[in-house]
Amino acid sequence: MYVVPAQLLRSLYNALSEYFASDTAEASLGQGVTAAVRLLESRERGATAKLHARLARLGEVVTALAPYDVGVNLSEVSAKIDPTRTLTDIAELEIAMRESLKLLEAKVNAIVGAPVTTPAARLEIARILGAWEVAERRAVTDLGDADAAAVDTSLTQAKFEAYLQDRFSEPGMTVTSFRPLSGGFGKQTILATVSGSALDGPIVIRRDPDVATVDNDCHRVVKEFPVIRAAFDRGFPAPDAIWVDTDHKLLPGPDFLVMRMSPGKTGGNVFGSKEALSSELLNVLGSGAARLHTLPPLHELGEVTDSIRAELWDQTLEQTTRSYIEGWRDLFLANVHNPSPTLMALYGWLLDNVPAPEGRPVLVHGDIGFHNMLIDEGRLSALVDWEFAHIGDPAEDLGSVRNVIGDVEWAETLACYRAAGGPEIDAKRLHFFRVWQHVRNASASNLSMGKFQTGEIPDLKLAYTGHYHFPLFIGAAWALIEAGPEGRMGLVEY
Numbered sequence: 001m002y003v004v005p006a007q008l009l010r011s012l013y014n015a016l017s018e019y020f021a022s023d024t025a026e027a028s029l030g031q032g033v034t035a036a037v038r039l040l041e042s043r044e045r046g047a048t049a050k051l052h053a054r055l056a057r058l059g060e061v062v063t064a065l066a067p068y069d070v071g072v073n074l075s076e077v078s079a080k081i082d083p084t085r086t087l088t089d090i091a092e093l094e095i096a097m098r099e100s101l102k103l104l105e106a107k108v109n110a111i112v113g114a115p116v117t118t119p120a121a122r123l124e125i126a127r128i129l130g131a132w133e134v135a136e137r138r139a140v141t142d143l144g145d146a147d148a149a150a151v152d153t154s155l156t157q158a159k160f161e162a163y164l165q166d167r168f169s170e171p172g173m174t175v176t177s178f179r180p181l182s183g184g185f186g187k188q189t190i191l192a193t194v195s196g197s198a199l200d201g202p203i204v205i206r207r208d209p210d211v212a213t214v215d216n217d218c219h220r221v222v223k224e225f226p227v228i229r230a231a232f233d234r235g236f237p238a239p240d241a242i243w244v245d246t247d248h249k250l251l252p253g254p255d256f257l258v259m260r261m262s263p264g265k266t267g268g269n270v271f272g273s274k275e276a277l278s279s280e281l282l283n284v285l286g287s288g289a290a291r292l293h294t295l296p297p298l299h300e301l302g303e304v305t306d307s308i309r310a311e312l313w314d315q316t317l318e319q320t321t322r323s324y325i326e327g328w329r330d331l332f333l334a335n336v337h338n339p340s341p342t343l344m345a346l347y348g349w350l351l352d353n354v355p356a357p358e359g360r361p362v363l364v365h366g367d368i369g370f371h372n373m374l375i376d377e378g379r380l381s382a383l384v385d386w387e388f389a390h391i392g393d394p395a396e397d398l399g400s401v402r403n404v405i406g407d408v409e410w411a412e413t414l415a416c417y418r419a420a421g422g423p424e425i426d427a428k429r430l431h432f433f434r435v436w437q438h439v440r441n442a443s444a445s446n447l448s449m450g451k452f453q454t455g456e457i458p459d460l461k462l463a464y465t466g467h468y469h470f471p472l473f474i475g476a477a478w479a480l481i482e483a484g485p486e487g488r489m490g491l492v493e494y
Contacts (some may be wrong), residue, residue: 355429
C-alpha cells in the first residue's frame with residue numbers, strides 16, 4: 001500500500017478546487033483541470049464495478065428500445081454487451097463500453113431516420129434515451145460525495161466572537177483580529193485579539209484536527225491542556241492556558257484550547273535555528289531543557305494518557321523508556337500504515353539497547369527545540385506545542401536537540417544544561433535517544449500517510465510524508481547506529 005491513487009486524486013481535486021476558487025486563478029483553466037482530476041479519480045475509485053453496472057444499464061436500455069426496432073437488429077448491441085460480464089481488465093471494459101455506445105448510436109440513427117418510425121415513436125425513443133444518458137454521463141464523475149451535507153466546522157472570526165459573547169455573557173465582547181497560521185501537520189493554530197471585560201488582549205487558539213494523525217501522548221487538546229497548565233503553575237515558562245473546551249455547541253467541530261499569547265518569536269524551525277547559534281541562544285536552549293527536567297514530579301496530573309500516569313513517576317528510567325517505546329511500536333502496528341520491515345528492525349535495536357541509568361523519570365516535552373521555543377529579549381518566554389509530552393528519560397529531549405545542532409554548539413548547550421541543574425547524560429544514553437527521535441518521527445510520518453490513504457485526512461501534505469520524510473528518518477536512524485555513540489556525527493542532514 002505505497003499509494004492510493006483514488007485518494008491522492010480526491011485530495012488533489014480538493015486542493016485545486018480551493019486554489020482555482022481564488023480571485024487570481026483563471027476560471028476556465030480551473031474548470032478544465034479540476035474536471036480532469038475528477039474523471040481520473042472516478043476511474044480509480046471502483047471503476048471496474050462501475051463499468052459493469054453501466055454496461056448492465058445499457059443492456060436494459062437496448063431491451064426498452066426493442067419494440068421500436070424496425071429491422072436494424074438492436075440485438076447486435078446486446079450481443080456485444082453480453083461477453084463483458086466476464087471481463088475484469090478496466091481497459092478492456094472501457095473499450096467495450098465505447099464500442100457498444102458507438103453501435104447503439106448507429107442503430108438509433110437508423111431507427112429514427114426510418115420512414116416507418118412515427119413521430120410518437122421518435123418522441124418515446126428520445127425520452128428513454130434522454131433519461132438514461134443524462135444519468136449515465138453524470139455517473140462518470142459521481143463519487144458519492146458524503147460531505148455534501150456535512151456540518152460546517154470552519155472556525156471564523158465572526159463565529160468565534162459569537163462563541164465568546166455567549167461563553168462570558170458579554171454581548172459587547174469583540175474579536176478585533178483573527179489570523180490562522182499556515183503549515184504544520186497537527187493542530188490548527190489561530191492568533192487572535194479580543195477586546196472585552198472578562199477577556200482582553202492577544203490569545204492563541206489551538207484546535208484539534210478532525211482526525212488526529214497520531215492519537216497518543218498529548219495529541220488532543222483535552223490531554224495537552226492539563227500538562228501545559230501544570231508546568232505553568234509550577235513556574236515553568238509554558239503558555240498560560242486559560243481553558244479547554246470540549247462542549248462548544250456554537251462551534252461545531254473539534255475541541256480547542258485557548259491560551260494567552262506569550263511574547264517573543266520562535267528561534268527557528270524543526271531543522272534548527274533561523275540565525276547563527278549565539279551563546280545566548282544556546283543558553284536559552286540548554287537552561288530551558290534543564291528547567292523542565294528539574295521540575296519535581298507533577299503528581300497533580302494523575303491519569304492523563306498511557307504515558308502520563310501516577311505510577312510512572314516511581315518507575316525506573318529503564319522501565320519508563322521500554323514501556324514508552326513498546327507503546328509506540330504497538331500503536332504503529334495497530335493502525336493503517338505502509339509496512340516497513342526496516343522500522344521493525346529499528347524497534348528491535350532500540351528494545352535491545354534501552355539505557356538503565358540512575359535517576360528518576362521526569363516530564364519530557366518530546367519535541368524540544370528552537371521551533372517550539374518563544375524567545376523574548378534573550379530569554380525563554382514559553383515552550384509551546386506539548387503534543388509529545390510524557391513521563392520519561394530527560395535524555396530523550398536532549399537527543400532531539402543534539403540531532404539539529406553541530407558538535408561545537410552541542411558542547412556549549414550541554415554545558416549550559418548542566419550548569420542549570422540538568423542531570424549528567426553519557427554518550428551512549430544520548431546516542432540511544434538520538435536514534436529514538438528518528439524512529440519516532442518515522443513512525444509518525446508513516447502513520448500520518450496511513451490517515452491519508454484511508455481518506456480520514458484528505459490533506460496532500462500527508463501523502464508526501466511517507467514518501468519523503470519517512471525514508472529520511474529511517475536513513476538517519478541507521479546512520480547513527482552505524483556511527484556508534486562515539487562516532488563524529490553531529491547535525492543530521494535531512
